[in-house]
Amino acid sequence: MMTVAQMRVRIALTALVALILTVLPLPMWLDVLRPAFLVLTVLYWSINTPRAGGIGLGFLCGLLLDVFQGPVLGEHALALSIVAYIAVREHQRIRSKPAFQQSLLVFAALAFYEFVVFAIDGWTGHPVTSPLRWLHCLTGAIVWPPAAAILSYSEGRLA
């Protein structure tokens, strides 16, 4: 059994890896296909360890994303907090689903996340209207089962 503090360190490490994957330079066509790794990580920890991860984690990771990519501070923080909150609330139901249904739910969560970011982008006067911005929801849902397996492996092996 691991304490919450140990768990937090582990979560921070995976979040760092996800952040690096998020900001790794890629060519344009590959970049629009890149899944939102940090969002997937937050979703995973919110579903599987809602006590250690969760809304606070979502907020912090969102703030990180804002520093790296956001036009306005707090934009991704809000979107990720909302997504993490929903994940924490429904974690038992989501966790018991088979992988395919989980992927569908993750797709919905990613689309909702992107919608919130899109809306705030528009309200704050930095709109990106290209339909390409929604593409990562699809790849994120596809990547979810292996990503979850890797994250659960890191959890199990290091325990």
Place this chain on the structure above:
Amino acid sequence: MTAFGTAAGRPLQGRGGSPGFRFTLYAVLAVVIMYLDQRAHYLEPVRYLLQSAAYPIQLAVNSPPAAWRWLRESFQTREALRTENERLRRQQRDLELLSMRYEALAHENGELRGLREALPPVADRWLPAEIINIQLSGLRQRLLINRGGSNGVFKGQAVLDDHGLIGQTTHVGPWSAEVILITDPEHAVPVRVERTGLRTIAVGGGDGSSLALPYLPANADIRSGDLLVTSGLGGVFPEGYPVARVNEVHRDAVQPLAQVRAGALSRINSDTEVMLVWFRQGHPASPAATVSSTAEVKSGNAAMQPLAAPPRAAPTARAEAAAAANPPAAPAPDKPPAARAAAPKRAEPPPPAPEATAAGAAAQGDSPPPPAEREADQPQVPPR
């Protein structure tokens, strides 16, 4: 996974309250942060700090490509180095030949403008900066450079490469700065067509290499191949730097505006180094009208109107004398041509505010509305 499933059955109310409570707390915090950052720009110091915290990660991400580049450069063959050396030497000779007459031309230009001595170049000093190869946000055209506040970089500074304009800095950290490119759809740069002197605004096309000129009437004199240079308005870029070349002009009989696209001249995709430039204050070619905040721009500041032109080739002797009398004051606070143009037209004894008068003159002046014609007329306004 199962090791942590043990807590699943228990309610989540532990330290820090229920999820709903914590969510409300964080959401309110996020909204407050957004408000402060967006509306009031109170968070510039916080951003500065956060940028410095992010810098190590950005450097770490950048290190594999940088190491690869270094390796490739250090294992370059002797032959490749020799050819490059040869090419650079030839290029330098050509440039020297080109600039040989520069001194004489600068002097001559000063004489033509009626100045006592030649003007110094508008670029005061410059600083090369390396591009940190990192994905900012895919669909926005931004890049990160490795110079920041500790090098004296400021927000809204012009960034160039050796072919043309690249963009301007948006967020400045202590050791890094974010640059918005001129091809970003959120960016607009005031330009002038080199061939005709026609002024307009070039907005980023969003695809990394093109700009659009959305505000030109269908009968505007512009054609494919025209060079666009900065016009010196807008307060960021000085006058006369190359921006883009028009590569597509489309005139539709039913549309009042021409659809014009231009390709950016800077080679941002192959650059590894860009130039940050500081411009001489008070120089005629230096950026016109220092408008402090973007809020003023949005509400239509008269100082941003294309009336405040740097003195170009003056057609009459009187205009020349006027230019000589106050060389740096062309775009200065007291917009003289605008105020004078306004005074005879609407004989109000006390103008309510200089800003409003100038704006009114810009809106209903006697010259036709397209800015280009107004520009052409401007030096002929009698000084007194």
